Structure formats: structure tokens, C-alpha cells
Amino acid sequence: MNGVGRQGQRSSAAGVHHQRQYSDNFLETSSNGRWLQSAGLQHLQSSNSSGDYGFYGGGGGGPASRVYRNAQRGYNEFYAEAPSTPPYNSRRKSGEESPNEFSPGLLDLHSFDTELIPDMQVTGLYDGASLYYPSRGRSFDDSEPYISNKQTERARVPDNNLLKSFAADKEKASSVAKIKVVVRKRPLNKKELAKNEEDIIDTLSNSVTVHETKLKVDLTEYMEKHEFVFDAVLNEEVSNDEVYHETVEPIVPIIFQRTKATCFAYGQTGSGKTYTMKPLPLKASRDILRLMHHTYRSQGFQLFVSFFEIYGGKLFDLLNDRKKLCMREDGKQQVCIVGLQEYRVSDVETIKELIERGSATRSTGTTGANEESSRSHAILQLAIKRSVDGSESKPPRLVGKLSFIDLAGSERGADTTDNDKQTRMEGAEINKSLLALKECIRALDNDQGHIPFRGSKLTEVLRDSFVGDSRTVMISCISPSSGSCEHTLNTLRYADRVKSLSKGSNPKKDMLPSTLNLKEPTNLPLPSALPTASTFEVDTNDTWPVQVEKEEFDASEEPYYEAKTLWKRNGKLEQYNVSASEDKVRKPNGQTKLELPKFHSRNSNSDDDLNALLQEEEDLVSAHRKQVEDTMNIVKEEMNLLVEADQPGNQLDDYVTRLNTILSQKAAGILQLQTRLAHFQKRLKEHNVLVSSSGY
Numbered sequence: 001m002n003g004v005g006r007q008g009q010r011s012s013a014a015g016v017h018h019q020r021q022y023s024d025n026f027l028e029t030s031s032n033g034r035w036l037q038s039a040g041l042q043h044l045q046s047s048n049s050s051g052d053y054g055f056y057g058g059g060g061g062g063p064a065s066r067v068y069r070n071a072q073r074g075y076n077e078f079y080a081e082a083p084s085t086p087p088y089n090s091r092r093k094s095g096e097e098s099p100n101e102f103s104p105g106l107l108d109l110h111s112f113d114t115e116l117i118p119d120m121q122v123t124g125l126y127d128g129a130s131l132y133y134p135s136r137g138r139s140f141d142d143s144e145p146y147i148s149n150k151q152t153e154r155a156r157v158p159d160n161n162l163l164k165s166f167a168a169d170k171e172k173a174s175s176v177a178k179i180k181v182v183v184r185k186r187p188l189n190k191k192e193l194a195k196n197e198e199d200i201i202d203t204l205s206n207s208v209t210v211h212e213t214k215l216k217v218d219l220t221e222y223m224e225k226h227e228f229v230f231d232a233v234l235n236e237e238v239s240n241d242e243v244y245h246e247t248v249e250p251i252v253p254i255i256f257q258r259t260k261a262t263c264f265a266y267g268q269t270g271s272g273k274t275y276t277m278k279p280l281p282l283k284a285s286r287d288i289l290r291l292m293h294h295t296y297r298s299q300g301f302q303l304f305v306s307f308f309e310i311y312g313g314k315l316f317d318l319l320n321d322r323k324k325l326c327m328r329e330d331g332k333q334q335v336c337i338v339g340l341q342e343y344r345v346s347d348v349e350t351i352k353e354l355i356e357r358g359s360a361t362r363s364t365g366t367t368g369a370n371e372e373s374s375r376s377h378a379i380l381q382l383a384i385k386r387s388v389d390g391s392e393s394k395p396p397r398l399v400g401k402l403s404f405i406d407l408a409g410s411e412r413g414a415d416t417t418d419n420d421k422q423t424r425m426e427g428a429e430i431n432k433s434l435l436a437l438k439e440c441i442r443a444l445d446n447d448q449g450h451i452p453f454r455g456s457k458l459t460e461v462l463r464d465s466f467v468g469d470s471r472t473v474m475i476s477c478i479s480p481s482s483g484s485c486e487h488t489l490n491t492l493r494y495a496d497r498v499k500s501l502s503k504g505s506n507p508k509k510d511m512l513p514s515t516l517n518l519k520e521p522t523n524l525p526l527p528s529a530l531p532t533a534s535t536f537e538v539d540t541n542d543t544w545p546v547q548v549e550k551e552e553f554d555a556s557e558e559p560y561y562e563a564k565t566l567w568k569r570n571g572k573l574e575q576y577n578v579s580a581s582e583d584k585v586r587k588p589n590g591q592t593k594l595e596l597p598k599f600h601s602r603n604s605n606s607d608d609d610l611n612a613l614l615q616e617e618e619d620l621v622s623a624h625r626k627q628v629e630d631t632m633n634i635v636k637e638e639m640n641l642l643v644e645a646d647q648p649g650n651q652l653d654d655y656v657t658r659l660n661t662i663l664s665q666k667a668a669g670i671l672q673l674q675t676r677l678a679h680f681q682k683r684l685k686e687h688n689v690l691v692s693s694s695g696y
Ligand SMILES: Nc1ncnc2c1ncn2[C@@H]1O[C@H](COP(=O)(O)OP(=O)(O)OP(=O)(O)O)[C@@H](O)[C@H]1O
Pocket: 185, 186, 187, 189, 236, 267, 268, 269, 270, 271, 272, 273, 274, 275, 276, 373, 374, 375, 407, 408, 409, 477
């Protein structure tokens, strides 16, 4: 009844509301770095914002880290010459898909991208992409080469433009909202239609209204309206392409600007999370590869894909037969996933096959039940790395990362009262992770010094996505049916809480009547108490017990040591450096079989070695720190001694003895540290030998 009436009134607008202006808190990231990290691990590096800013700032890295930072300077300076981002170009209308073009966000980038501009077209710098892409209008096929060599060969870069454009790039990055919350409504499905369920959701511009039927005490029905405002609301007519344009596309270019971005799909089971998320990584990869081959051509960027899931608090590699993975965190809050396979990819087809393979592995799972996928979080990561000197002879370092997360069904968190113990535990874990996720996103936007990563496995794994220069897009998927009203409201309330209390939220929201979203009852859809570090179950198998308060390292810098060992590990590294054409092996029947290049997992002995090495590194840093403290105490003592020496009547014997003691102490301290350092250097060398002789 009501739903039918409202459907008639529903806005014909596609529901894509292009909001370009979001306030945000764009920060520059300092280039702290860490020089040792475990080889053979997929690294989810912690990053920090600048020390000025205060995210775990401070001298955690100690003097040794300073040395590393200096060593990194050259790289950073080099990096600072990345091409620019142009002013915003007019966007094509929703639904106008011409996939062979750069999508609008990318067009923006290109209109400043002199590298691609043929000499005779320089005057058309701001004329839009059509100038540079003669292939515009051709239908895009994933198997089609996405770049013509001729096009790139025409390009030349005026150096001064590179420098000029860096500022523009930064400006562009800062104009991308730090957190964006989007709602997507799916159409009624056959089952719901068969049950005569109504569409109770109205969408208009960037608001969504839920019409909830309630009963009065006299059992007459009445309608309660719940209205929410978000950054964008996408209705059931909106295509996956438009979802991409609205959510991920704007953040793709800034991944090259050392940004970590995360896109989540949140919602109840069957609300369309997978439907929404599945196409996004492929579309993003396509744009990333285009950028790599056009704008950042010959700059040594490489794209890597990994795909894993968190199920029942445990990690499984979806690209390696659901092999169980182990998450480790060292004393410096570096989170690593031991054994995760990461594939270097250079063509869309390979990525597509990987995504399909991972998705198939996920949906079949261990029990083969679809049920399972709604209880797991699937995480697909696209990592952009870059060779230090632009060549492939050196190991690549992480530049930016784009994570796509298809979260477990939000209502699964409520399974905590289920009779089955396993289900209860899974429900609790899901609950915990969704709560922790919300808190982390909010902390991120509020620039809180403390981000509650430890609330769940999910947030621990995503730690590096919440620190430093990061972007988050949350897509809340909702079902339109009256039967899902309660879940839909819960989803929208969750999304509202992620967004509404954040400092950098949509300025439009502030202009709205403050009561708009506050009409909502204040009870949380999920328990409001977030597990704290002390209540969080520490799995001693998976997590290092050491807890350090300070964030010390910058995720934008892949640790030198790791890079080195990765290189050694792979290099027998033709495998690692397989080109697109080598990725495929022709089968006798002419079909193309994918032969994927692999990062081999290391065996447990290697893991032990790595852990020991990491521990030694920590011991060395601690010893160094202690030595500095001791030296400072000794210097104080020395100064006192000098003051006393100046006093009349000072005993020379006493002065000489005490000075002797002080100098001996100093020498002993230095010697001790030197010995420890030499031992550590030896161990590093041994480790390299171990890696290179281990058959990789
Ligand atoms: N926007 C949409 N347009 C058309 N069909 C959709 C849309 N969203 C979802 N569907 C369909 O609805 C069904 C459920 O969607 P989907 O599997 O993506 O839900 P989900 O939220 O991922 O569920 P789960 O949590 O159980 O994994 C699928 O058949 C999907 O094709």
C-alpha cells in the first residue's frame, strides 16, 4: 500500500548525486621508515602521520630510524616529481558509459598530464580527454589492450610541468573526501515480489527515507518515517558502473600519491554487498593499469593483487586454496600476514581471473555452503609498488594500496544468542569487527591519536588503512523490502554513526536541520561498547604479545630490508617479473590457461627465523635507546664533575678517578652496542644467505 504509492512518487533521478565538496583533513605523511621487516610476509605496514600531527608521533624509531629516513630522502625527492592532477573536468552524465575513456577522476588527472600530450595538442590542455584518446567511443573489452603504444610514444614531458603539477596532485588528493558514506538500494527481488513485500525506501538526492509500519496500542497501523542524509544515495536503477564512478574512481589516482584507501560494503545478508563490491576491483585495476601505462609510464610502478578472507577470526588465502594464514604483529605494530600470496599483475584479464578464482574459493569455502560467505569478510587488495630506481633490478616498495572489503552480513553479528557455539562465536567476532571498524573509521576522521585497531582481526589487518594519509568509502547496501525494515534501519544507523559524528563529514550535513538524523532512536543496532585492548582476546599464536603505544613507521615506505629479501626471494625473480604475455601459457586446445606468478610462502622454519630476527632488531633498538639514556646520565655526571673541578680546593685524585670511571663507562656502553650491532649485521647477512639458498 504505502510502498506502492511511494514507488509512484519516486524520484526519477538516478540517485547519483555528485558531491564534489567535502571537508576533509588531508594530512601529509612524514616519511618515517623501518629498515627491517619479515621477508616472506605480506606486509600491512603501519604508517603514521607526521610527528607534528601526533598519531603515535615521537621518537619511537630512535636515531636508527633517522638514519633510515635520511636514506629514504632520495627516494622521496624522486617521488615528489610525480605528475600532477588537474582541475576538475566536467563529468559525463550518469549512465553515459564509455569505458575506453578514462573515467572522470582520471580525466582530471590527464588534463594536466603533459606526458601524454602530443606536441601539437598542448594548447588543448584543458579540453578534456577526447584530445588525447582517439579511441574514445570504442567499446572496451577486458581482453583488449588498454593502451596503444603509439599513443604513449608520442608523449613527452616538459620537466617544469612535472614540478608544477605536484602541487596540483596534492590539491586533487585533498579534495577527495577522507570518509565518504554512500547508500545503495537494490531492487525488490523475485522472492520479495512473490511475497507481496513492499518497497519501503524512498531516495531523493542524497537522502534516504525508510517508511516503517508500526502498530498503535489499539492495533491500528501508522507510518513512521526515518530520514537519513549521506554523501550519496544510489537507488535501484543505478548501475555498477555508476557506483564505481561515485565511490572508488575518485580515489584511484591518489593511490599513486602514497595514499591507502579502503572501500567497504556493509549491510545485511542479501542486500547486495557482493553484487556491489565484486566489479569494483576490476574497474579500479583497469584504471590503475591505464594510469601506470599512460601517466606514470616508465616510472617503475607495479600492481599486485592479494585476496583473503577473515572467517571466524581466522585468515584464509582465497588465492591459495583457502590456506590458513597467520597474522603477526611485532613490537612496533607492524602487521604482517604470513604466507599470503601476492600476485604481480599487468593486465586486466589476469586480474579478472584472480578475482573470479578468489570469489569462487570464497563461496565454496570449507563447507561449500553459501551461508559461509555471509559470515566472512573478504578482502581484496590492490597494492601499487614502485621500483626504487624505476627499473626492475631493485625490489619494489609499497606506494599506495586500495582495499576492497565485502563485509560479513551485518545481522550476523546478532547471532550471539544462537544455540550453536560455533555460530555464536562467529557472530561475536563479526559483531566485534563491525563495531571496531566503525570506531576506527570515526577515529580516522576525528584525527584521534589512538585508533582502536585491536578491536578485531579485521581492523588489525586493516591497520595501515587507518593511519597516515588514508581514504575510506563505505557503501551501505540496503534491501527495499518491508520484511527487511529493521535490518535496513540498523544498516542506515550504522552508516550514519560512521559519518555523522565525524569532524570531516559532508559540510552539507551541517546545513541540514540538526534533528534530521537525530529523529532516530538512540539505541545502537549493535552493542555500543567497543572491546578495548584489555578485553580483546589476544591469540598468542597469531599475535605478538608486545604492545607498543607509538606508531613509528610510515607505510608509504616499504622497508628496505623487506624489499631486499623479497627481491632475493623472487629472483629467481623472472617469476616475479613475469610480463603480461608470459602470464599466460597456451594450452594445446588453444585455450589460454593462466599460469600465475607466485610469491611462495615460506615454511615455518623461515617464519621462526624471521621472528627471531625481528626480535633481535627490537632488542638492538632497545639497547640503543638505553645506551643513549645511559650516555645522557653520564654526561650529566661529567658536567657535575667539571663544576666540582672548578671549585676551589678540589681534589685532583678524586677528579682523575671519577673521570676515569666515567670514560670507562662510556667506552663500555659503546663497545656493548657495537658488539650487538655487529652480531645483528651478521644475522642479517645470514638471513640473506638463507633466503637466497632456500630455493626461491
Ligand atoms: N543492485 C542490484 N541490482 C540487481 N540485483 C541485485 C542488486 N543487488 C543485489 N542483487 C542481487 O541480490 C542477490 C543478493 O545479493 P548479494 O549476494 O550481493 O548480497 P550480499 O549482501 O553480498 O549477501 P551475503 O552477505 O549473504 O554475501 C543476488 O542475487 C544479487 O544478484
